[in-house]
Structure formats: structure tokens, C-alpha cells
Amino acid sequence: MKRTFTTDLPLHEGRAPYWLIKLMKELGKEVCSIIIKEYGTEEFLRRISDTFWFQSFGCVLGYDWHSSGVTTVLTGVLKEVFKENDLGIFVAGGKGKKSRETLEELNGLRKFNFDEERISKYKYISRIVAKIDNSLIQAGYQLYHHTIFIDYKGKWAVVQQGMNLQDLTARRYHWLDENVKDFVNEPHTSIVSDVVKEKVLNMVAKESEENRKACVDLVNEGINKIQRSIKECVSGPLDKWLESHGQNKIPHYMMPREINWKALKEIYEKKPKKYIEIVEFYGVGPSTIRALALVSEIVFGTPASWRDPVKYTFAHGGKDGVPYPVNKRTYRKTIEIFRDAIQRANIGDNQKLLALKRLALLEIY
Numbered sequence: 424m425k426r427t428f429t430t431d432l433p434l435h436e437g438r439a440p441y442w443l444i445k446l447m448k449e450l451g452k453e454v455c456s457i458i459i460k461e462y463g464t465e466e467f468l469r470r471i472s473d474t475f476w477f478q479s480f481g482c483v484l485g486y487d488w489h490s491s492g493v494t495t496v497l498t499g500v501l502k503e504v505f506k507e508n509d510l511g512i513f514v515a516g517g518k519g520k521k522s523r524e525t526l527e528e529l530n531g532l533r534k535f536n537f538d539e540e541r542i543s544k545y546k547y548i549s550r551i552v553a554k555i556d557n558s559l560i561q562a563g564y565q566l567y568h569h570t571i572f573i574d575y576k577g578k579w580a581v582v583q584q585g586m587n588l589q590d591l592t593a594r595r596y597h598w599l600d601e602n603v604k605d606f607v608n609e610p611h612t613s614i615v616s617d618v619v620k621e622k623v624l625n626m627v628a629k630e631s632e633e634n635r636k637a638c639v640d641l642v643n644e645g646i647n648k649i650q651r652s653i654k655e656c657v658s659g660p661l662d663k664w665l666e667s668h669g670q671n672k673i674p675h676y677m678m679p680r681e682i683n684w685k686a687l688k689e690i691y692e693k694k695p696k697k698y699i700e701i702v703e704f705y706g707v708g709p710s711t712i713r714a715l716a717l718v719s720e721i722v723f724g725t726p727a728s729w730r731d732p733v734k735y736t737f738a739h740g741g742k743d744g745v746p747y748p749v750n751k752r753t754y755r756k757t758i759e760i761f762r763d764a765i766q767r768a769n770i771g772d773n774q775k776l777l778a779l780k781r782l783a784l785l786e787i788y
Contacts, residue, residue, distance in 0.1 A: 445499045447484040450778055453768030455504055464574035472599035476757055477747045480496040483761050483782050494595050507538045511575045522569040525549050535575045552581050556596045558709045559626040562731055563587045564594045565593045576639045593617055607699050624713055626730035635698035637719035648689050652718045678717055679710035
């Protein structure tokens with residue numbers, strides 16, 4: 424399994440006005456209907472998992488291009504569109520309280536005649552995807568928005584967003600099921616961001632594979648081993664301790680103050696064989712993940728990755744010397760699809776003209 428893109432955007436305060444939401448729903452319904460009729464629900468999920476297409480869609484519908492608010496507003500609009508129209512896609516979740524209601528809302532998949540076992544699968548996907556972005560990539564973003572899209576065939580995509588209160592940016596994550604091979608090993612094909620952070624614990628990186636294996640070995644040795652290792656680390660000079668064990672200095676050593684020992688004890692009793700089994704466990708969050716990674720690095724000499732999984736900046740033309748990889752052919756195709764959908768949409772001429780003008784703005788980037 425692969426996450427397709429990640430985007431950092433400036434936080435946007437306030438809510439979209441009612442009149443804008445109404446217009447976005449009207450045009451959104453037409454665009455979604457035409458795309459699904461023309462290309463199918465699976466292709467729509469592919470497009471919604473593309474961060475550039477997603478951002479463009481929000482802009483075409485009338486929302487600010489460079490704003491984190493497009494995530495919550497656009498997914499909210501799409502949720503209403505698919506709820507009010509039988510287009511073969513079900514949407515659950517949202518911002519804040521709505522995100523916490525996702526699991527309950529997923530019971531609505533019965534409309535597709537999904538049985539309880541199948542619905543439980545999507546509840547698991549919703550929970551584990553949120554947990555991975557919240558706990559396994561520690562760049563300072565706390566999820567506050569989570570939306571999952573599921574079509575009548577069972578294909579799914581996830582759009583979720585986290586907030587960083589330190590630099591007032593929001594990072595958006597897109598997931599697409601057909602690309603997912605492994606939840607915890609390089610789940611992304613590309614990551615796009617305005618901010619590349621330093622010293623980010625990245626437990627889904629390929630470079631963290633040996634550390635993930637060591638974490639499994641560590642929890643299977645019991646919490647006494649972990650507690651002793653942590654005590655040795657913090658009670659004396661760390662460099663001396665590392666040198667005596669033949670290890671290199673950890674890039675960013677910061678042991679969490681609070682660790683869920685109860686959860687670790689229960690995990691030990693379960694004897695996990697894979698790292699994902701640790702991640703799945705209730706009570707295991709960022710602090711426990713970090714503690715295990717640090718101790719495994721010190722005790723077993725298996726370094727975790729400390730690079731932010733950001734490869735490209737989102738801005739056209741590049742920022743910080745790293746350009747956004749826009750494929751010109753794909754870019755033009757995106758514009759053409761939106762233009763065709765707008766022209767065929769069953770909306771007023773004035774609304775069409777405004778949408779086409781917004782689309783024209785995308786063409787000059």
C-alpha cells in the first residue's frame with residue numbers, strides 16, 4: 424500500500440460562507456457525476472488521492488488555492504454531494520468531532536450490501552491510516568481531519584490533515600488502496616510540502632526497516648529490558664554509553680517522558696511477530712513508538728530514519744531549491760477534464776463562466 428502525496432499548507436481560519444458552499448455543491452455534483460460516468464468510481468478515487476488534482480478541484484469550485492481550508496471544505500462538500508446523490512461512493516468522517524464519528528458512520532456501508540465483516544475491514548483501515556500519520560511520522564502534526572471515500576466495489580481512498588501549532592501549517596495526507604502494499608514500509612509514492620523539517624522520526628521509511636524489526640524483538644523481551652535500557656541511557660553520559668556499545672550518536676536523542684508501560688506489557692503477552700501488530704495496539708501512540716525506536720537504535724544498533732518524508736515542494740517553480748514534479752501531459756489532461764466537466768455541467772451560464780475563469784488561473788501557474 425502506498426500513500427500518494429502529502430502537502431503542507433498555511434492554516435486557514437474561519438469557515439466558508441453558506442452561499443459559497445451552496446455553489447460548490449452544485450458544481451461539485453456536476454463535476455463528480457460527469458467524471459464518474461466517464462471514467463468510473465475507481466478513477467475518481469485515484470484523482471481524489473492526487474494532491475494536485477484535489478487542490479485544483481477545490482480551486483475550480485471556488486475556494487482559495489493556497490489554503491489548508493480547502494481540505495475540510497472540499498471534503499465536506501463532497502460528503503454532502505455523495506450523500507444526496509447516488510453516484511456509487513460513500514464518504515465518512517470530517518473535521519474535529521466528525522472525524523471521531525467516522526467508525527460509526529461507516530455502518531452506512533450497508534447501503535452497498537456490505538456485511539459486518541467487510542464493514543469492520545474499513546473501520547480498521549480508517550483507524551490504522553490515521554494512527555500511522557499521527558504516530559509513525561513525527562513532524563509535529565496532530566490529525567484533526569479524517570475522511571474516507573469508499574466505492575460500491577470496495578475500493579477506498581483517504582484524505583486527512585494534521586495541524587502544527589508551532590509554525591501554523593497544516594499537512595495533508597492522501598491514501599489510495601490500489602497502491603498499498605505495506606502500511607509501514609514506504610507507503611507513499613511522493614510527498615509534497617511547503618516545509619521540509621529536520622530530525623523527523625520516520626518509522627515508515629525503508630531505512631527504518633531494521634529498526635522496526637528490532638522494536639518487535641525488543642517488546643518480546645519484556646518491559647524490564649526496555650526499562651533498564653532507558654535508565655542506562657538517561658542516568659549517564661549518552662555518548663559514552665553509545666561508544667561503549669559501538670554505536671553512532673543518535674541524530675536527535677529525546678526520550679519521551681511518558682511511556683505506556685501497561686500497553687507494552689500487554690503487547691509482550693501477545694508476542695507480536697510484525698511491527699504493524701505493535702502499531703495496531705490500543706494505547707500505543709507517538710511516545711511509545713518513539714521510545715521503542717530510540718531504545719532499539721541504542722541497544723541493537725539499528726538506526727531509525729530521521730528524515731522528513733518530503734521530496735518535493737508544493738509551489739510551482741519550486742521552493743527551497745526543490746521543484747514540484749508537475750508532469751506537463753498530466754497537468755494539461757487535468758485542466759482538460761475540468762474544462763469539459765464545467766462546460767457539460769447543468770448549471771447557470773454565469774456560474775460556468777466563473778468556474779472557467781478560476782480554471783484559467785490554474786493554467787498560468
